[in-house]
Amino acid sequence: xxxxxxxxxxxxxxxxxxxxxxxxxxxxxxxxxxxxxxxxxxxxxxxxxxxxxxxxxxxxxxxxxxxxxxxxxxxxxxxxxxxxxxxxxxxxxxxxxxxxxxxxxxxxxxxxxxxxxxxxxxxxxxxxxxxxxxxxxxxxxxxxxxxxxxxxxxxxxxxxxxxxxxxxxxxxxxxxxxxxxxxxxxxxxxxxxxxxxxxxxxxxxxxxxxxxxxxxxxxxxxxxxxxxxxxxxxxxxxxxxxxxxxxxxxxxxxxxxxxxxxxxxxxxxxxxxxxxxxxxxxxxxxxxxxxxxxxxxxxxxxxxxxxxxxxxxxxxxxxxxxxxxxxxxxxxxxxxxxxxxxxxxxxxxxxxxxxxxxxxxxxxxxxxxxxxxxxxxxxxxxxxxxxxxxxxxxxxxxxxxxxxxxxxxxxxxxxxxxxxxxxxxxxxxxxxxxxxxxxxxxxxxxxxxxxxxxxxxxxxxxxxxxxxxxxxxxxxxxxxxxxxxxxxxxxxxxxxxxxxxxxxxxxxxxxxxxxxxxxxxxxxxxxxxxxxxxxxxxxxxxxxxxxxxxxx
Numbered sequence: 001x002x003x004x005x006x007x008x009x010x011x012x013x014x015x016x017x018x019x020x021x022x023x024x025x026x027x028x029x030x031x032x033x034x035x036x037x038x039x040x041x042x043x044x045x046x047x048x049x050x051x052x053x054x055x056x057x058x059x060x061x062x063x064x065x066x067x068x069x070x071x072x073x074x075x076x077x078x079x080x081x082x083x084x085x086x087x088x089x090x091x092x093x094x095x096x097x098x099x100x101x102x103x104x105x106x107x108x109x110x111x112x113x114x115x116x117x118x119x120x121x122x123x124x125x126x127x128x129x130x131x132x133x134x135x136x137x138x139x140x141x142x143x144x145x146x147x148x149x150x151x152x153x154x155x156x157x158x159x160x161x162x163x164x165x166x167x168x169x170x171x172x173x174x175x176x177x178x179x180x181x182x183x184x185x186x187x188x189x190x191x192x193x194x195x196x197x198x199x200x201x202x203x204x205x206x207x208x209x210x211x212x213x214x215x216x217x218x219x220x221x222x223x224x225x226x227x228x229x230x231x232x233x234x235x236x237x238x239x240x241x242x243x244x245x246x247x248x249x250x251x252x253x254x255x256x257x258x259x260x261x262x263x264x265x266x267x268x269x270x271x272x273x274x275x276x277x278x279x280x281x282x283x284x285x286x287x288x289x290x291x292x293x294x295x296x297x298x299x300x301x302x303x304x305x306x307x308x309x310x311x312x313x314x315x316x317x318x319x320x321x322x323x324x325x326x327x328x329x330x331x332x333x334x335x336x337x338x339x340x341x342x343x344x345x346x347x348x349x350x351x352x353x354x355x356x357x358x359x360x361x362x363x364x365x366x367x368x369x370x371x372x373x374x375x376x377x378x379x380x381x382x383x384x385x386x387x388x389x390x391x392x393x394x395x396x397x398x399x400x401x402x403x404x405x406x407x408x409x410x411x412x413x414x415x416x417x418x419x420x421x422x423x424x425x426x427x428x429x430x431x432x433x434x435x436x437x438x439x440x441x442x443x444x445x446x447x448x449x450x451x452x453x454x455x456x457x458x459x460x461x462x463x464x465x466x467x468x469x470x471x472x473x474x475x476x477x478x479x480x481x482x483x484x485x486x487x488x489x490x491x492x493x494x495x496x497x498x499x500x501x502x503x504x505x506x507x508x509x510x511x512x513x514x515x516x517x518x519x520x521x522x523x524x525x526x527x528x529x530x531x532x533x534x535x536x537x538x539x540x541x542x543x544x545x546x547x548x549x550x551x552x
Contacts, residue, residue, distance in 0.1 A: 055120045071096075138457065205239040216395070224395055253387070266351070273344070277339075277340055280363070281335070308320065390445050407427070434489075449526075
């Protein structure tokens with residue numbers, strides 16, 4: 001999930017484009033019309049941003065008197081307050097609005113940061129108030145919503161960070177605190193938001209923009225089950241939103257069946273020098289032995305272990321884990337094979353041998369090491385490819401999953417340059433990086449898509465995103481810049497859900513999801529819907545909010 005043009009943009013000098021973005025998106029999906037007609041601003045709703053932190057000094061998250069709109073922050077990357085009074089979770093550190101307001105009042109650094117900028121940008125789209133932009137044109141979808149923030153990740157790595165405190169650098173270099181993959185803490189993140197919203201008796205929509213492609217993606221992982229428990233049927237006023245992924249359709253998923261005594265070989269083209277992960281899932285009742293071939297040598301077959309085992313080679317690392325041993329803890333006991341390709345570029349392969357087969361079904365995903373995401377565009381399966389590039393959390397049955405379509409391809413930077421990004425799709429068409437379904441169990445996966453490629457939102461001024469000068473759009477008292485991809489699409493969708501909950505706080509997540517699907521628009525770009533790329537089509541905020549207001 002990415003920032004616009006952070007990677008290898010194609011820039012053209014153009015005539016001056018319209019100086020708009022978030023206001024354009026609001027008008028396109030009918031948000032401004034709905035807010036005017038129904039008197040909605042999000043003031044009776046809580047938005048929970050589960051991400052990399054937030055820049056609490058940004059005017060978009062402050063009231064006219066200068067105080068913060070943030071009710072509380074749970075920093076799960078810092079356990080110094082794990083045993084503090086008022087922290088029932090036993091992990092993380094809680095920072096209350098009083099502490100944030102105190103820091104803001106006396107010009108001190110608030111007790112929460114956003115070193116990358118993604119959490120700030122997501123919050124700005126969903127519920128920023130637009131302060132610091134001309135006539136608040138870049139206000140978010142639900143600008144008066146209450147905010148909760150959970151920090152789960154410490155991006156970026158320390159060598160990319162400048163002008164940060166020694167304390168922040170200490171946290172970043174402690175890899176044990178980069179905890180977005182920690183299932184226990186992910187569960188705490190969700191329940192913290194629920195508990196805090198209950199304190200002020202308000203409905204809640206949570207946004208979690210994380211996830212490398214991969215995992216079981218069938219809704220049966222522990223993470224998916226926690227999501228569905230928290231926001232399931234007959235739980236009014238509680239919704240979970242995420243993006244599909246930013247992996248597009250890059251031949252990075254394979255699937256098939258292994259027969260008893262037979263084998264299937266997955267050939268892989270590795271063009272990058274970084275580590276590449278092959279993530280394979282298959283039924284717990286089956287046993288696949290595994291062989292690995294690299295440009296240097298061959299190894300295996302390795303017998304499927306009873307619980308778990310590993311092999312380390314010069315050009316690969318191999319792990320084979322039963323359900324009780326893998327981090328995902330799958331429903332139905334799925335087993336995981338993970339092969340880390342760590343050697344030089346070239347042709348690799350992983351072969352699955354059917355030693356004991358009941359089903360034989362397997363799903364394989366190809367992705368970069370999360371610490372080296374730049375490796376991913378140059379690697380692919382050469383056979384057995386199949387559509388689908390969701391991250392595992394997006395396969396939760398009651399999650400609202402947003403894809404992204406192109407809002408615009410041109411913009412005028414803060415420096416006055418007229419620029420454009422080509423080759424990622426045309427205006428109104430799907431963004432080519434938008435993750436697609438289906439899920440491993442055959443559901444479409446994507447709920448709908450939102451216009452969010454090159455939207456404008458709040459920037460953390462010292463974050464990594466703010467260093468991409470071409471993406472800065474305005475600075476009329478606060479920095480605003482471009483955001484793109486399914487991160488931005490999910491944030492826009494979160495704001496729309498917040499307004500739906502304000503119109504009708506009795507709605508549960510499945511009802512909200514159904515309304516969004518039934519009111520979504522189709523056109524020549526979407527084709528017949530539902531489908532795994534667009535879900536049910538393009539979000540229509542006005543129609544969805546109007547429908548929500550009438551449901552009893």
